[in-house]
Amino acid sequence: MIIIIDFGSQYNQLIARRVRESRVYCQITAPTLTLDEIKALRPEGIILSGGPSSIYAENSPRTDPGIFELGIPVLGICYGMQFMIDVLGGKVRGAGKREYGFAEFTAGQSEGLFKGISERTMPCWMSHGDAAETLPPGFEIIGSTRNTKIAAVAHPGKRLFGLQFHPEVEHTPKGKRILENFLFDICGCKPEWTMTSFAEEAVAAIREQVGDKKVILGLSGGVDSSVTGLLIHRAIGSNLTCIFVDNGLLRKNEMEKLKVSLRQHLRMNIRFVEASDLFLDALSGVADPERKRKIIGRIFMDVFEAEARKITDVEFLAQGTLYPDIIESVSPFGGPTAVIKSHHNVGGLPEKMQLKLVEPLKFLFKDEVRQLGEALGLDEELVWRQPFPGPGLAIRVLGEITRERLDVLREADAVLLEEIRKSGYYRKLWQSFAVLLPIKSVGVMGDQRTYENILAVRAVTSRDAMTADWARLPHDLLGTISNRIINEVKGVNRVVYDISSKPPATIEWE
Numbered sequence: 001m002i003i004i005i006d007f008g009s010q011y012n013q014l015i016a017r018r019v020r021e022s023r024v025y026c027q028i029t030a031p032t033l034t035l036d037e038i039k040a041l042r043p044e045g046i047i048l049s050g051g052p053s054s055i056y057a058e059n060s061p062r063t064d065p066g067i068f069e070l071g072i073p074v075l076g077i078c079y080g081m082q083f084m085i086d087v088l089g090g091k092v093r094g095a096g097k098r099e100y101g102f103a104e105f106t107a108g109q110s111e112g113l114f115k116g117i118s119e120r121t122m123p124c125w126m127s128h129g130d131a132a133e134t135l136p137p138g139f140e141i142i143g144s145t146r147n148t149k150i151a152a153v154a155h156p157g158k159r160l161f162g163l164q165f166h167p168e169v170e171h172t173p174k175g176k177r178i179l180e181n182f183l184f185d186i187c188g189c190k191p192e193w194t195m196t197s198f199a200e201e202a203v204a205a206i207r208e209q210v211g212d213k214k215v216i217l218g219l220s221g222g223v224d225s226s227v228t229g230l231l232i233h234r235a236i237g238s239n240l241t242c243i244f245v246d247n248g249l250l251r252k253n254e255m256e257k258l259k260v261s262l263r264q265h266l267r268m269n270i271r272f273v274e275a276s277d278l279f280l281d282a283l284s285g286v287a288d289p290e291r292k293r294k295i296i297g298r299i300f301m302d303v304f305e306a307e308a309r310k311i312t313d314v315e316f317l318a319q320g321t322l323y324p325d326i327i328e329s330v331s332p333f334g335g336p337t338a339v340i341k342s343h344h345n346v347g348g349l350p351e352k353m354q355l356k357l358v359e360p361l362k363f364l365f366k367d368e369v370r371q372l373g374e375a376l377g378l379d380e381e382l383v384w385r386q387p388f389p390g391p392g393l394a395i396r397v398l399g400e401i402t403r404e405r406l407d408v409l410r411e412a413d414a415v416l417l418e419e420i421r422k423s424g425y426y427r428k429l430w431q432s433f434a435v436l437l438p439i440k441s442v443g444v445m446g447d448q449r450t451y452e453n454i455l456a457v458r459a460v461t462s463r464d465a466m467t468a469d470w471a472r473l474p475h476d477l478l479g480t481i482s483n484r485i486i487n488e489v490k491g492v493n494r495v496v497y498d499i500s501s502k503p504p505a506t507i508e509w510e
């Protein structure tokens with residue numbers, strides 16, 4: 001495996017993806033990880049990520065420089081390279097010429113990191129304002145751009161490497177080859193990591209963590225918690241109880257449908273708990289998105305804990321948390337990444353919890369979870385369900401939530417999904433849903449003036465929810481959706497289509 005040390009780059013999850021696409025397992029960790037912890041993970045290589053800080057600034061993130069003496073190959077990217085150069089005795093300064101975006105990189109050699117790349121000069125993608133000025137002893141320059149003489153460095157004896165550009169982004173076309181040279185040639189990794197091997201390791205790890213204690217799992221009917229259920233069930237069988245919570249924020253007929261399909265496809269203990277009033281009462285009068293999320297996170301936990309008390313020996317709560325949930329909710333590993341929104345299952349968790357967490361998917365992305373689901377034989381319908389957020393319709397009825405407004409949204413959402421399914425777009429879209437806006441507009445229906453709600457339709461394509469684009473749905477399909485919603489859903493007289501990408505917008509509106 002490979003360890004990626006997180007210095008706060010926007011791209012470190014991309015580094016992880018690239019490594020795993022090359023079928024090598026990796027984990028992202030905090031710079032605060034100790035040398036002993038690193039050794040215990042027995043990595044074949046270490047990658048130091050980029051980051052927003054300048055190495056010469058006060059409180060810039062650092063990791064134990066002892067990593068350079070372990071005999072394990074290290075690749076520093078951008079800030080990671082600057083850190084390596086700085087602690088080993090070179091000098092990094094604010095560069096006169098900053099580089100953002102495209103640059104032309106010329107490699108000084110055709111072996112090592114650049115093995116198998118026929119051209120010496122290649123496009124690369126840069127994002128830095130600092131640059132190395134002098135190198136530590138034993139290091140040599142192995143590539144430059146016009147503005148940056150020290151754009152790639154190596155200490156061949158110690159197998160330490162640094163790149164000022166970002167090999168992990170798609171705009172560095174040879175980046176994948178460079179990373180694979182590091183993984184396979186320099187670190188000696190083998191491309192052997194598969195979802196089946198991940199499943200075996202995860203099952204063993206769950207057994208070790210849980211022992212003979214019992215686990216409850218928040219089961220939502222989404223692919224993440226279903227796959228989590230399959231893994232845990234493999235590990236501990238009937239010591240697992242799944243809890244589905246009707247929080248009053250579900251789509252139309254969701255619980256009835258799931259009662260049938262979950263019991264049919266997941267042959268395990270499942271309890272369905274009705275808790276609508278608890279959630280809706282606590283949310284009454286609350287308009288702020290972050291407050292809604294925190295309230296929902298807390299009540300989920302109350303419900304889970306109450307259910308846990310009904311079973312003896314429950315010590316663990318399992319959730320289908322994925323890596324992107326963590327990245328956006330909290331500074332993941334003590335790293336300096338900004339909080340965007342508190343996903344109910346991460347940042348929304350209360351500080352004091354009696355149950356300990358089991359989250360076997362927390363380093364995976366959704367497409368990896370789907371592959372894993374397929375490998376575990378999960379039903380196709382469940383594997384390909386569009387994600388639905390735990391806070392549900394609460395973050396799609398903008399502003400204050402009432403039961404009436406939830407009903408309006410439910411009806412509209414049902415029409416929308418029906419049309420999306422009929423059109424064959426359901427699986428092509430990451431998500432498609434309706435949002436009820438907190439403003440009204442004037443219309444005319446049957447010669448009468450109306451003053452009613454506006455409903456927004458959101459449909460996006462995405463690979464992992466970290467970035468997304470609005471879907472170019474056919475105008476006729478949008479027309480049908482709008483027409484049906486306005487005709488069939490009482491209380492809506494206008495439908496608009498959301499054409500914002502993420503970033504700068506997010507997928508959900510709250």
Ligand SMILES: Nc1ncnc2c1ncn2[C@@H]1O[C@H](COP(=O)(O)OP(=O)(O)OP(=O)(O)O)[C@@H](O)[C@H]1O
Nearest residue numbers: 218219220222223224225245319320387388389390
């Ligand atoms: N209604 C619910 N009842 C019980 N647990 C839930 C419910 N909604 C969400 N959860 C818990 O919160 C976790 C995160 O929700 P999230 O929506 O990200 O995942 P998911 O529902 O499993 O999959 P998907 O992202 O495809 O919807 C779930 O994996 C599950 O453990």
Ligand SMILES: O=c1[nH]c(=O)c2[nH+]cn([C@@H]3O[C@H](COP(=O)(O)O)[C@@H](O)[C@H]3O)c2[nH]1
Nearest residue numbers: 342343344345387389390391465506507508
């Ligand atoms: O389980 C969840 N709990 C939450 O609190 C939550 N908030 C957003 N989402 C889902 O995460 C993905 C990214 O959403 P955003 O672009 O809105 O941040 C999208 O797929 C969202 O539907 C959530 N899922």
Ligand SMILES: NC(=O)CC[C@H](N)C(=O)O
Nearest residue numbers: 050051078079128129130
């Ligand atoms: N992307 C990065 O890692 C940037 C590193 C450093 N902040 C610079 O500007 O050079």
Ligand SMILES: [Mg+2]
Nearest residue numbers: 220222388389
């Ligand atoms: Mg969900």
